[in-house]
Amino acid sequence: MRKNLHVLFATFVLASLILAACGGAATEAPAPAEPAESAAEPTAAPAESGGETTMYSGELLGAGASFPAPIYLEWIAEYTSNVQPDVSINYQSIGSGGGVEQFIGQQTDFGGSDAFLTDEELAAATEARGCEPVHIPTVFGAVAVGYNLEGIDSLTLSGPVLADIFLGDITSWDDPAIAELNSGVSLPSEDIIVAHRSDGSGTTSIFTTYLSSVSDQWKNEVGKGKEVEWPAKNSVGGEKNDGVTAQIQQNPGAVGYIELSYALTNGVPVADMVNEDGNAITPTLESTAAAADGITIPDNLRFNILGVGGQGYPIAGATWILAWTCGYDDNTAAMLKDYLTWTLTQGDDLAKELLYSPIGDSLQARALEKVDMINSK
Numbered sequence: 001m002r003k004n005l006h007v008l009f010a011t012f013v014l015a016s017l018i019l020a021a022c023g024g025a026a027t028e029a030p031a032p033a034e035p036a037e038s039a040a041e042p043t044a045a046p047a048e049s050g051g052e053t054t055m056y057s058g059e060l061l062g063a064g065a066s067f068p069a070p071i072y073l074e075w076i077a078e079y080t081s082n083v084q085p086d087v088s089i090n091y092q093s094i095g096s097g098g099g100v101e102q103f104i105g106q107q108t109d110f111g112g113s114d115a116f117l118t119d120e121e122l123a124a125a126t127e128a129r130g131c132e133p134v135h136i137p138t139v140f141g142a143v144a145v146g147y148n149l150e151g152i153d154s155l156t157l158s159g160p161v162l163a164d165i166f167l168g169d170i171t172s173w174d175d176p177a178i179a180e181l182n183s184g185v186s187l188p189s190e191d192i193i194v195a196h197r198s199d200g201s202g203t204t205s206i207f208t209t210y211l212s213s214v215s216d217q218w219k220n221e222v223g224k225g226k227e228v229e230w231p232a233k234n235s236v237g238g239e240k241n242d243g244v245t246a247q248i249q250q251n252p253g254a255v256g257y258i259e260l261s262y263a264l265t266n267g268v269p270v271a272d273m274v275n276e277d278g279n280a281i282t283p284t285l286e287s288t289a290a291a292a293d294g295i296t297i298p299d300n301l302r303f304n305i306l307g308v309g310g311q312g313y314p315i316a317g318a319t320w321i322l323a324w325t326c327g328y329d330d331n332t333a334a335m336l337k338d339y340l341t342w343t344l345t346q347g348d349d350l351a352k353e354l355l356y357s358p359i360g361d362s363l364q365a366r367a368l369e370k371v372d373m374i375n376s377k
Contacts, residue, residue: 054334054338055084055086056084056086056087056331056334056335056338057086057087057331058086058087058088058331058332058335059087059088059089059090060087060088060089060090060109060110060332060335060336060339061089061090061108061109061110062089062090062091062092062099062108062109062110062111062112062321063091063092063093063094063098063099063102063103063107063108063111063112064091064092064093064094064095064096064098064099064100064102064103064111064112064113064202064322065093065095065096065099065112065113065114065201065202065203065319066093066094066095066201066203066240066241066242066259067096067114067141067202067203067206067241067259067319068112068114068138068139068141068259068319068356069091069093069112069241070261070262070354071138071139071347071350071351071354071356072091072093072112072138073091073093074350074354075342075343075347075350076089076091078347078350079339079342079343083342084335084338084339087335087339089339091112093240094199094240095197095199095200095201095202095239095240096112096113096114096115096200096201096202096203096205096226097199097200097201097202097226097227098199098200099111099112099113099322100113100115100117100121100200100226100322101200103125103133103322104121104124104125104128105128106128106129106327109323109328109332109336110321110322110323110336111321111322111323112319112320112321112322113202113319113320113322114141114201114202114203114205114206114317114318114319114320115202115205115206115225115226116135116301116302116303116320117133117135117302117322129324129326129327130326130327131324131325131326131327131377132325133322133323133324133325134301134322134323134324134325134370134371134373134374135300135301135302135320135321135322135370136301136320136321136322136323136340136344136367136370136371137301137318137319137320137359137363137367138318138319138320138321138343138344138359138367139318139319139351139356139357139358139359140288140289140291140292140305140316140317140318140319140356140357140358140359141259141260141261141288141316141317141318141319141355141356141357142259142260142283142284142287142288142291142313142315142316142355143203143206143207143210143257143258143259143260143315143316143317144257144258144259144260144262144263144268144270144271144283144315145157145162145255145256145257145270145271145273145315146245146248146255146256146257146258146263146268146269146270146271147248147254147255147256147268147269147270147271148248148249148251148252148253148254148255148268149173149187149188149190149252149253149269150188150252151186152185152187152188152269153269154182154185154272155182155185155269155271155272156181156182156271156272156273156274156280157178157181157271157272157273157274158181158214158273158274159210159211159213159214159215159273159274159314160214160215161177161178161181162211162214162273163211163214163215163217163218164177164215165192165194165232165255166194166196166211166218166230166231166232167215167217167218167221167222167231167232168194168231168232168233168234168235170192171191171192171234172189172190172191172192173187173188173189173190173191173192173253174187174188174189174190181274181280188253190252190253191234191253192234192253192254192255193234193235193236193251193253193254193255194230194232194234194235194236194254194255194256195235195236195237195238195244195247195248195251195254195255195256195257196230196235196236196237196238196244196256196257197237197238197239197240197243197244198237198238198239198243199227199239199240200226200227201226201227201240202226202317202319203241203257203258203259204225204226204227204228204257205224205225205226205317206304206315206316206317207257207315208222208223208224208225208228209224209304209306209317210306210314210315211224212224213306213307236251236254238256241258241259241262242262244256244257244258245258245262245263245266245268248268249266249268255271257315260283260284260288260355261354261355261356264355270282270283273313273314273315274314275308275309275310275312275313275314276307276308276309276314277309277310279309279310279311281311281312281313281314282313283313283315284313284355285352285355285356285357286311287311287312287313288312288313288316288355288356288357289357289358289360290308290310290311290312290313291305291308291312291313291314291316292305292312292316292318292357292359292360293310293312297363297366301320301363301366301367301370303318304317305317305318318359321340323336323340323370323371323374324374324375325373325374325375325376325377326375326376326377327375328374328375330375333374333375336374337371337372337374337375340371340374341368341371344359344364344367344368344371345364345368
């Protein structure tokens with residue numbers, strides 16, 4: 001019987017909060033051993049050739065984004081328990097910035113990032129390995145705007161107002177711009193505390209890319225990326241999604257951006273966001289899926305989700321696994337391809353239970369093509 005998802009996720013969040021409380025920089029993942037032919041070769045014919053399922057033995061090491069960590073840990077547990085019990089997968093949730101750095105530094109077998117590699121990072125990766133990496137999207141997720149206001153169970157914000165809050169131009173919860181969006185809500189005369197990431201973060205990239213799309217001032221003065229200079233004077237930082245979640249919970253008047261499942265698991269109320277069509281949308285599994293409808297995705301699968309209308313929640317993004325097209329030993333490549341194929345084809349139900357939106361059949365087929373490119377050069 002499948003383990004209780006909510007117990008697993010609650011345990012993950014508790015453990016993450018304890019680690020965040022210890023402070024300091026993220027622990028660097030140990031470098032994998034030099035590539036070598038593994039003694040643990042496949043033991044049966046591949047299922048796709050009509051024979052038995054191929055069984056593998058070995059270890060995979062990955063590190064990166066905390067945004068998808070709950071579903072990645074759940075997928076890993078299911079896969080290593082019930083699909084490939086002789087495979088061990090260690091994924092360290094250190095943030096997208098650290099994950100990209102360790103991946104380019106070839107300290108891990110795969111990286112996790114909520115921001116696709118920049119042109120500069122892609123060039124550095126190619127030079128370091130001698131071949132290009134591939135971007136493999138796994139799920140879509142919503143970046144929720146969590147807040148801490150006693151007695152306020154419902155809150156609506158727009159993109160421009162949210163940008164002004166994070167710019168430090170709106171500093172009190174009873175500001176007329178917020179009141180105009182919340183008719184009938186008794187907003188307190190309380191200082192706003194901005195909670196943001198203090199580490200390199202793909203969640204920050206999704207959030208600041210969105211703010212840059214709705215506010216010229218934000219675009220020109222702050223910009224977008226995994227790390228930015230936060231302009232609001234009354235602000236606090238936290239490492240990873242669980243660190244920002246804790247800052248919101250611990251500071252009355254706080255507002256911050258976190259992946260949706262962190263908000264719901266910790267009982268953090270989230271704001272409805274006004275989208276491109278003027279609709280105030282609550283972040284849900286359905287509104288996250290709607291956000292990705294109709295977007296144009298290039299061949300390299302590096303894309304943002306912007307200009308969301310209809311019933312789509314406007315602050316959403318994909319998250320990617322980064323893998324190499326060369327340099328793995330045969331067994332490591334086979335294990336990684338098998339695991340990623342399983343997550344893309346068999347992992348949708350688990351993703352939905354943790355409020356991540358599957359990427360859909362069309363993008364899934366394109367992602368599987370990228371999986372096939374692993375170690376192809």
